[in-house]
Amino acid sequence: MSQADVELVRTLYDAFESKDLDGVVELLGDDMVAHVAPGVPWSGSYYGPEGFRRFLEIIDEYVELSIETDSLIDTGPVVAQVGRSTGYARTTGTRFSFDEIHFWEVKDGKIVAFRNYSNIDEQRRVLASDLVEP
Numbered sequence: 001m002s003q004a005d006v007e008l009v010r011t012l013y014d015a016f017e018s019k020d021l022d023g024v025v026e027l028l029g030d031d032m033v034a035h036v037a038p039g040v041p042w043s044g045s046y047y048g049p050e051g052f053r054r055f056l057e058i059i060d061e062y063v064e065l066s067i068e069t070d071s072l073i074d075t076g077p078v079v080a081q082v083g084r085s086t087g088y089a090r091t092t093g094t095r096f097s098f099d100e101i102h103f104w105e106v107k108d109g110k111i112v113a114f115r116n117y118s119n120i121d122e123q124r125r126v127l128a129s130d131l132v133e134p
Contacts, residue, residue: 002074003074004109005074005079005106006072006073006074006079008027008079008106008109008110008111009072009079009081009104009106009111010069010072011023011027012024012027012104012111013067013069013081015027016056016067017066017067021053021056021057024052024053024056025049025050025052025053026049027110027111028048028049028052028110028111028112029049029107029108029110029111029112030048030049031048031107031112032046032047032048032049032051032052032110032111032112032113032114033045033046033047033051033112033113033114034046034051034052034055034113034114034115035113035114035115036055036115036116037116037117037118040062040127041058041061041062041127042055042058042059042062052114061090062089062090062091062127063087063088063089063090063096063127064087064088064090065085065086065087066085066086066087067081067083067084067085067086067100068083068084068085068086069081069082069083070082070083070084071083077105078103078104078105078113079103079104079105079106080101080102080103080104081101081102081103081104082101083099083100083101084097084098084099084100085097085098085100085118089127091127092127098118099118100116100117100118101116101117101118102114102115102116102117103115103116103117
């Protein structure tokens with residue numbers, strides 16, 4: 001990884017916060033794969049840029065989400081984002097703020113992998129009526 005990779009991930013978060021899904025997708029490689037922790041409606045694996053777009057669209061169906069980044073760290077094999085997710089559940093109106101970490105792999109100037117780690121129990125509590133069994 002390099003500083004350019006960190007900046008690429010920063011650009012992705014900026015596009016996400018601007019609700020620019022096309023801007024997010026254009027940063028992704030064709031072999032993009034996202035693995036999302038089980039237990040919430042958007043859990044699962046998503047393949048390719050359009051699969052990642054669908055992942056973001058599913059999240060948007062359930063929550064109004066903002067991601068606050070405390071730091072982006074070049075760990076060598078991945079860029080780690082440490083921060084928190086804030087917002088509210090659309091069906092319940094319940095507000096949330098929980099810590100999370102995202103791992104992004106960059107290859108040849110494109111993002112090709114994503115994994116997230118966060119408090120699934122807290123997410124399930126906020127979603128209440130939209131629970132998905134793990």
